[in-house]
Amino acid sequence: MTTDAEAASSAGTALPPLATAVGGGLLVGCLTSHGQGLLPSALAPLANSAGSWSLIAFLLAMRGPRPWLCMLAASLSLAAMVLGYDLASVLRGYTASPVATAFWLTAAVVVGPVLGWGAATVRRRSGLAPAAIGAMSGVLVGEGVYGLLYIADTTSPLYWSGSVAAGTALLAWACVRRFPDPRSILLGTAATALTAAAFVGVYSSNILVLFSRIL
Incomplete structure (x- = not known):
């Protein structure tokens, strides 16, 4: 059986990488929305790039000390990017697409664990x-x-x-x-x-x- 001390230690180990993943994801999502109107033409695709988001989620997931934490961190960071993007877009006066949001959140659930597993594999x-x-x-x-x-x-x-x-x-x-x-x-x-x-x-x-x- 898991003792209270062990449970507290596990939670203390899990929270920092997950909080970093969510916070970093929200920041990247917000920056992506703003970047669509600010980046020069040569870099404009960066604000619509799945590759850059995937690489950031991969790097954020590497902070996880255990494979399951890496997998969860990658999914949460990708989901946070989607929500951060939508929030920033709405605040800028645009309308978030429910279909696009559902698609990218689904992608976060499907692709995130794979990226997180990869990050854990590289870390170990x-x-x-x-x-x-x-x-x-x-x-x-x-x-x-x-x-x-x-x-x-x-x-x-x-x-x-x-x-x-x-x-x-x-x-x-x-x-x-x-x-x-x-x-x-x-x-x-x-x-x-x-x-x-x-x-x-x-x-x-x-x-x-x-x-x-x-x-």
């Missing part, structure tokens, strides 16, 4: 850390490739090229500094390629429209 430097880093790199590369292929005529291709470069640089850094052995490099590279391909496939299917038809 387990044998699956190359796959976790590769998946995070793949999100950045995949979003960049999607942007270049599908919306480069209406948004800055410089940003999407930068996203591809950032994902590639993250993988290269990890291969050099974290897991330089051939097996790990192959695993990380494969995870990057698979995740990037999946990202492009899902985004090009116009998933938000499909989601709205389900509601």
Whole structure:
């Protein structure tokens, strides 16, 4: 049985990373809303980037001392980003879309635990850390490739090229500094390629429209 002291210790361990995840998520969401009208054209896609949100959630989740805390922190941070974005948008005089809000909150529940698991894996430097880093790199590369292929005529291709470069640089850094052995490099590279391909496939299917038809 869990004693009161153990329960209090567990709560004390869990609260700081979760509070940081929620607070950081709200701040990022608010900044995203304001950034849509303030960023220069070359950086404007940053305010509509799932990759940047995912990377921030990944980094925030790494503060969790246990895997389940990392997974919960990632989901909470993504959900807080959505709510922070909506709150800031409403305060600026815009209307929040219920469908878009429901979609991104659903994404937070589905994708958040995966990002959190990856963060925990990297934090613990387990044998699956190359796959976790590769998946995070793949999100950045995949979003960049999607942007270049599908919306480069209406948004800055410089940003999407930068996203591809950032994902590639993250993988290269990890291969050099974290897991330089051939097996790990192959695993990380494969995870990057698979995740990037999946990202492009899902985004090009116009998933938000499909989601709205389900509601």
